Amino acid sequence: MIQIEIEPVWRFRQREDGESLQIMLDFLAEIRTSGKITAAADKAGVSYRHAWNLIEKWSQFFNVPLVLRRQGSGTSLTPFGDKLVWAGQRLEARLGPLLQNLSQELETELNQMLPQGPLVLRVHASHGFAVPKLRDLLSREPDIDVDFRYVSNQSSLASLVHDGCDLAGMHLPQGELRKRAIAASRGWLNPNVHRVISFVTREIGLIVPRGNPLGITGLDRLLDPAIRFVNRDPESGTRLLFEQLLAQHHIDGTSINGYERSEFTHAAVAAYVASGLADVAFGVEAAARQFNLDFVRLLTEDYVFVCRRQILEMPEVQRVLSVMRGPEFHDAISQLPGYKVKDAGAIKTINEVFRRSE
Structure with a gap:
């Protein structure tokens, strides 16, 4: 390959x-x-x-x-x-997923033209920290080529419904906001057709400089015009979650200094804060720790994969599940701040996952 x-x-x-x-x-x-x-x-x-x-x-x-x-x-x-x-670290955080998508696209096109090319499993998921760990482990598996593409939450579900991918990444907040996230996804999923593969949980909140010099402990502090914020891109699931949090706290996003300034990944917004261009961002704890920043936890998300029920018995899917359940993956996730393995590789129905929030 x-x-x-x-x-x-x-x-x-x-x-x-x-x-x-x-x-x-x-x-x-x-x-x-x-x-x-x-x-x-x-x-x-x-x-x-x-x-x-x-x-x-x-x-x-x-x-x-x-x-x-x-x-x-x-x-x-x-x-x-x-x-x-x-500057280099901001560029890497910003362009890394885009370059990986391009290289993956070229890899798939070339490998499909080779004699006796490997089986290809298509995975569309938002870029974080646990998904690249899984990608690295799967790259070592012989005779299977996993086509990873980094896309937004809703785009991955749309790809699954239109047969553009086999596994679609999806992150759902725990707590009060879970109902809203599930409501936005219901139109894409059919309980008789789709299944959920458990994966990990991750902590998400405010990324601030070391020592939190401005005392930013909640969303209300973002209304201070002296505090500079950097947002996630409008198409990302994290941006949607942030907007839902603002609505929950009756905060107008346009009143936040820097609300319209956005970056493509969690690491990119963290690099923005670390380089002094912003005072706070919204993202996962692992991104904050990567740049030696502090983190104010706001909520926990469940990260899962959704697939069609009939592909679960395919050999390549069984191998992906085996990697998820294996000790190497568990060890890799244990080293990511704010991430935990949660029944990784376990198969659940749509109703089992969604019913908990109703």
Whole structure:
């Protein structure tokens, strides 16, 4: 099976016809994390001397130092070097799922043209942290190709109904808001046709800087015009959930500073806060911890997959269920802050899942 990886490359020019310079932002990020050039050099596979040559070359290009080295206190990035790293992390968080979708599309097209290509199972789900873990584990399975596409909650259900996918990801809030989420999904699902595969739960709430300097503990604080918010994209299930929470608390979203500014993923809004461009975002706890941010829990979501009943006996589906139920998946999820395995791989009826909220 052919696998494709697409990665962005950063090139800088001082003028339109000038020589371009390629920067290894992962290299700089390792210096910021470890405080050691030796660690960054080892990870990049270059010598210590070559690492310093690169740093000096980049500093000369920008005419500003990127790295500071102090006797006895290790190495750190300058404010400019730090800004470059944050820019790279925001780009990765923003474009990562889009590039994965594109690479998956190309993989599927090419592998289907190869002789005796693997069986293809189509999965459409919103991008989070547990789904990529499952994707990584399934990529190791021989003779099965899982076509993962990252789409919104409603788009995944629409794909399932119109035979655009075999497994559709769906997240449902626990508590009072669950009825609204289920009501929005009822038109897509048939209790006689569809089944639910349990997966995980995840904590969702407000992502704030370390130490929560502005004391943001609830949605009402977002009405302070001095507090800058960054939202999720309008088509995402998380954006819909946020709007339902605002309605529950009788808050007008247009009164929030930054309500119209949006990012595509949980990691992207967290990176926005971490880089100082916003004071708060709405997303999962794992995204906050990824960027060493604090988190104010607001609710818990159940993340499940929905499928047609007749595909459950297919060998490739049984293998997916086996991976979900296996120790490797459970161990991977246990390392994600705010995530827990919840009957992963268990098959339930639509009525069993929906009846609990009625």
